[in-house]
Amino acid sequence: MFHGLTEDMLKLLFIISEYTQTNDEDNPLWIKELPLLAIIHEGIVKGVFKSYDYSPTSVPMLDGTRRWLNISREGKDDIEDLINLQLIAILRLSTSQYGYMTAYKPTVLVGEVLSSLTPELKDEVYSLIQHECGCNYEVLFSPDDISFVCSTCTFKLETSMGFIEDVSYLTEPYFPSLE
Amino acid sequence: MTSKSQIKDELEEFVKLGDVRLILSEYIPCDRNSLESINQKLMAKKSMQGKFVTMLMDSWPERAIFQSEKKCSAVRIIEYKPSEYIQCEATMQDPEDTIVQDEMIGMRLSHEGNMIYGCRITHITGKEIGKDPTASLDLISRVIPDIMYDSSLLIDTLLTHHQRSILDCVFKGTANNRYKFVGLIASSISPAFDEVSLYLDGEDYQNELEQVLDDIRSVQEVSTDRTLIMIGEGGILLVSPDWRKYESLVIYYCLLRSAELFVDALFNRISLLNDELNEARNLIERSTEGDYSVITKAQNLLTEATANYTILNSTGGYLDRGFGLINEQWSKSKDSIDSDLLSLVAIDDGFMALLNRIRDIDLVLNSIRSEVEGLQTLLSTQIEQQMRRLYSALRDNTRSTSEVIKASERTGDVLDVIQLVLSGTIAFDIIMAFTGEYTTPLAQLSLEYPLLFFLCAIILWVVIVIGLKKAMDFLGRRIEKEHMIRQSLNIRCDPAKIEGYLADKVVVSVDEEVQDKREVVRTHYLFDASEIEKATVTLTYDRKNGVLQDLVIECKGTNVMEIKRKVLRELEECFGASIPL
Numbered sequence: 001m002f003h004g005l006t007e008d009m010l011k012l013l014f015i016i017s018e019y020t021q022t023n024d025e026d027n028p029l030w031i032k033e034l035p036l037l038a039i040i041h042e043g044i045v046k047g048v049f050k051s052y053d054y055s056p057t058s059v060p061m062l063d064g065t066r067r068w069l070n071i072s073r074e075g076k077d078d079i080e081d082l083i084n085l086q087l088i089a090i091l092r093l094s095t096s097q098y099g100y101m102t103a104y105k106p107t108v109l110v111g112e113v114l115s116s117l118t119p120e121l122k123d124e125v126y127s128l129i130q131h132e133c134g135c136n137y138e139v140l141f142s143p144d145d146i147s148f149v150c151s152t153c154t155f156k157l158e159t160s161m162g163f164i165e166d167v168s169y170l171t172e173p174y175f176p177s178l179e
Numbered sequence: 180m181t182s183k184s185q186i187k188d189e190l191e192e193f194v195k196l197g198d199v200r201l202i203l204s205e206y207i208p209c210d211r212n213s214l215e216s217i218n219q220k221l222m223a224k225k226s227m228q229g230k231f232v233t234m235l236m237d238s239w240p241e242r243a244i245f246q247s248e249k250k251c252s253a254v255r256i257i258e259y260k261p262s263e264y265i266q267c268e269a270t271m272q273d274p275e276d277t278i279v280q281d282e283m284i285g286m287r288l289s290h291e292g293n294m295i296y297g298c299r300i301t302h303i304t305g306k307e308i309g310k311d312p313t314a315s316l317d318l319i320s321r322v323i324p325d326i327m328y329d330s331s332l333l334i335d336t337l338l339t340h341h342q343r344s345i346l347d348c349v350f351k352g353t354a355n356n357r358y359k360f361v362g363l364i365a366s367s368i369s370p371a372f373d374e375v376s377l378y379l380d381g382e383d384y385q386n387e388l389e390q391v392l393d394d395i396r397s398v399q400e401v402s403t404d405r406t407l408i409m410i411g412e413g414g415i416l417l418v419s420p421d422w423r424k425y426e427s428l429v430i431y432y433c434l435l436r437s438a439e440l441f442v443d444a445l446f447n448r449i450s451l452l453n454d455e456l457n458e459a460r461n462l463i464e465r466s467t468e469g470d471y472s473v474i475t476k477a478q479n480l481l482t483e484a485t486a487n488y489t490i491l492n493s494t495g496g497y498l499d500r501g502f503g504l505i506n507e508q509w510s511k512s513k514d515s516i517d518s519d520l521l522s523l524v525a526i527d528d529g530f531m532a533l534l535n536r537i538r539d540i541d542l543v544l545n546s547i548r549s550e551v552e553g554l555q556t557l558l559s560t561q562i563e564q565q566m567r568r569l570y571s572a573l574r575d576n577t578r579s580t581s582e583v584i585k586a587s588e589r590t591g592d593v594l595d596v597i598q599l600v601l602s603g604t605i606a607f608d609i610i611m612a613f614t615g616e617y618t619t620p621l622a623q624l625s626l627e628y629p630l631l632f633f634l635c636a637i638i639l640w641v642v643i644v645i646g647l648k649k650a651m652d653f654l655g656r657r658i659e660k661e662h663m664i665r666q667s668l669n670i671r672c673d674p675a676k677i678e679g680y681l682a683d684k685v686v687v688s689v690d691e692e693v694q695d696k697r698e699v700v701r702t703h704y705l706f707d708a709s710e711i712e713k714a715t716v717t718l719t720y721d722r723k724n725g726v727l728q729d730l731v732i733e734c735k736g737t738n739v740m741e742i743k744r745k746v747l748r749e750l751e752e753c754f755g756a757s758i759p760l
């Protein structure tokens with residue numbers, strides 16, 4: 001049914017469904033956008049997402065300040081494609097600090113897609129989102145600290161999402177004309 | 180990939196640009212005097228080549244040596260028009276940079292507040308960027324944050340203290356991370372599609388363009404000279420072999436959008452200020468309900484919020500002025516721009532919308548001002564009431580202390596007398612040490628009439644006791660003691676009658692404590708009991724509920740009770756009713 005899905009899209013879907021699993025039918029779970037983008041960035045660095053790039057983007061934090069973070073445009077684009085395919089639902093909500101937030105959860109259509117996933121693909125995703133003890137990492141996201149945490153083993157892995165890589169360059173002054 | 184980059188990711192580069200110029204634009208509140216102050220810092224009037232500027236302040240002007248940070252910004256004035264604009268080139272080396280960067284940035288600071296930073300990127304990762312499209316957007320997207328951050332550091336060294344405090348307030352202490360609207364001008368692009376919509380493929384090409392422009396709003400083309408304009412949420416890209424023709428359009432568009440970014444940040448900060456004020460209000464309300472411990476916290480919070488309000492309010496004024504002026508300039512220079520493109524980019528509408536938003540900011544600031552003033556009044560009332568409570572507690576305390584002192588004075592008097600009596604006894608004991616127990620002829624009498632002798636001793640003792648008591652009373656009368664009695668009354672009466680009674684008294688002071696449900700008035704007045712005896716009377720009554728609460732009489736002399744009777748009689752006469760005690 002969903003033949004257009006790339007391998008990276010399937011991995012993305014699997015991650016979203018892993019983080020939103022719950023037995024409470026009345027109060028479904030959603031994964032927030034920035035933590036999801038942090039997982040995607042880590043996935044690019046670890047080679048899980050093969051077709052994605054990331055680049056520094058000035059991201060508004062919830063408290064209204066801004067921070068440069070490595071964001072994957074391709075990842076964001078695939079999330080949009082999955083929304084258009086009605087495989088994931090999108091939720092916008094305001095926060096107590098005036099910022100707005102986006103969150104995602106899988107739709108009912110996802111079950112069919114997930115059942116067709118190969119064990120190899122699942123293992124690859126688990127290598128990204130699971131600590132060696134087999135628990136899923138929790139993603140801690142604050143303006144100063146973006147890290148993966150395993151609360152069972154009190155293990156913490158800091159991500160490089162906020163580390164902007166240097167590129168050497170030369171520039172000369174340019175004065176644009178206003179006339 | 181060259182060795183001169185730290186990128187961990189394997190980049191797939193799809194879109195490349197040639198002859199790349201980067202413009203960063205931002206709005207910083209400014210005026211002619213601030214610009215003049217920046218001039219003085221740069222010594223712009225003297226023709227001198229290059230100088231270092233630091234934002235550090237000289238805290239010890241009397242010392243001969245100044246210690247600066249490791250790297251400063253080096254600035255050279257290129258052009259300067261007094262109190263209009265400064266054009267300079269600057270460079271900054273961030274001490275934390277591990278890779279050698281040779282970046283020179285052109286800066287244009289104008290008194291309206293638009294700050295433009297411009298540079299032509301000549302090399303990336305060691306490769307020269309010429310006319311041919313060789314600079315990949317992937318790499319450019321990594322150069323932009325660096326230049327944006329460094330330009331913040333550079334301008335920071337030049338701004339006045341007031342401008343810095345505005346930025347610090349609006350961006351909540353993270354001013355160096357503020358975003359500046361990105362303008363990219365290039366003469367060529369690869370791939371060069373004939374159809375601009377092909378760049379919006381929703382996949383690779385668009386993703387790379389959005390790395391520098393953020394979500395793309397629109398793509399325009401001028402087919403006559405192969406000019407392409409792409410506008411995103413975070414930037415604008417102009418690709419044209421004849422780019423000089425469209426330069427000012429890009430600049431004005433960047434100005435407009437960067438001002439929008441500033442207004443967004445300002446509005447966000449004002450909302451936060453509202454929160455701070457709400458918290459202060461909550462604390463003040465808690466203090467009216469009896470939790471006095473939070474008053475100091477409320478005071479600190481309100482002081483800080485007021486300071487922030489003052490800064491944000493001045494910012495609103497700067498915006499009004501600055502964008503009125505920029506709009507005028509735009510109206511003059513837009514004639515030279517291709518009218519088709521002009522309508523596509525819609526700068527005119529943008530300026531109108533921006534000016535309206537700035538007016539609306541004023542509206543919000545006005546409503547906040549009345550809130551700030553209201554809270555200040557409320558808080559000072561609370562503080563005043565707390566002072567009153569403190570004062571009355573202190574007064575009661577003083578009273579009881581003085582009573583304790585008086586009691587101990589009386590004890591002291593008694594001790595004095597005992598001491599006198601004892602000293603007499605000792606004197607007799609000493610005499611008897613020499614004489615031994617002596618007997619007088621009268622000693623025989625005590626043996627013959629023991630009962631009579633005992634009676635005489637008792638009578639003598641009584642006489643001495645009475646004599647001593649009289650002597651002490653005499654001494655006590657000579658030191659005029661202060662007496663005080665408090666009589667609580669709690670009777671209903673007409674406040675007008677009390678005030679009528681007080682009208683012909685010598686009133687010393689009046690204390691009023693107004694609360695929601697009561698108005699307690701404490702009047703201190705002088706009461707003449709007789710020619711010599713004068714007393715101070717404090718009458719406490721609740722004016723709102725018409726209750727005479729209590730009466731305190733202080734006087735010198737012993738007959739306080741007599742004075743109290745007189746005062747009560749006067750009050751009874753005045754109310755025409757008896758006062759039950």
Ligand SMILES: [Zn+2]
Nearest residue numbers: 131133150153
């Ligand atoms: Zn673990």
